Amino acid sequence: MGWIGEQVDSLKSMQIRQVLTQAVSLGMIVTSALIIWKGLMCLTGSESPVVVVLSGSMEPGFKRGDILFLHMSKDPIRAGEIVVFNVDGREIPIVHRVIKVHERKDTGEVDVLTKGDNNFGDDRLLYAHGQLWLHRHHIMGRAVGFLPYVGWVTIIMTEKPIIKVCFI
């Protein structure tokens, strides 16, 4: 009787040990992802250092599912840069190119107009009603790096939640 009890105890302790190892390794994955994300935030100075391209408005340069790395520095915004901006009343940020810049002499404020490379006209139609220019506070960052296809993972995850369930 004692011998069987010992066996059962050792089996139980083994399982607990395995479960604990798995929990720790899962925790390691989650925390390291968080560390990388927050570290990138500090390095780039942008509140979302990586964005996924969701529309084809910058084709053929950026396709849907590509990833852009952003950088937000104090440098002034200039024509030709690809910026990510938020428009009042829209939740999803937009990635487009700057085509016009007017910088004030006294205050240093900028008026910026953007356009998608693949769009016919400029972005005034996308801006809030009556808004003619973007200002500094609309802009979340400028694109500095590019990685193709990787963003499809997040697009599939958000659009087909069933697959996420399958993974787990």
Added chain:
Amino acid sequence: MHSFGYRANALLTFAVTILALMCAMASLSDNLNSPSPTSQVQVLNINWFQKKLDGDDEVSMTLNVSANLESLFTWNTKQVFVFLAAEYETPKNSLNQVSLWDGIIPAKEHAKFWIHTTNKYRFIDQGSNLRGREFNLTLHWHIMPKTGKMFADKIVMSGYRLPDAYR
């Protein structure tokens, strides 16, 4: 320990690591390229020059742009976005950049070009400061890589001047 899942996981991790390393090396190799592009722009004609109803000046001009950007292309270049901007200073603004024309160069074979065009985007000032205004025409380019870091640079061409009167 040596189950199918374990081995598949190890293989996938290894493959992704190698891929990331190759992408990084491809991007770093762009730094070895030291391009020497050339460009020339002529303003052939001022088609019209007027004050719009809301008080801003607007110009329409015919341009002749020729450039050789072949040296910008490397094996990691997907395309080069090139645009011509008018840059000038006004009493109110320390810098005005107005894009006049742009184009996408998909391959090295098309990087030596010559184009005769009117301005694709409207050349409108913020206010009425364009009469007799001196301006630079700057050819900017933005290199979009297959993967990695993006590069941008420009050639400034100065000595252009708008007419003293509306026409």
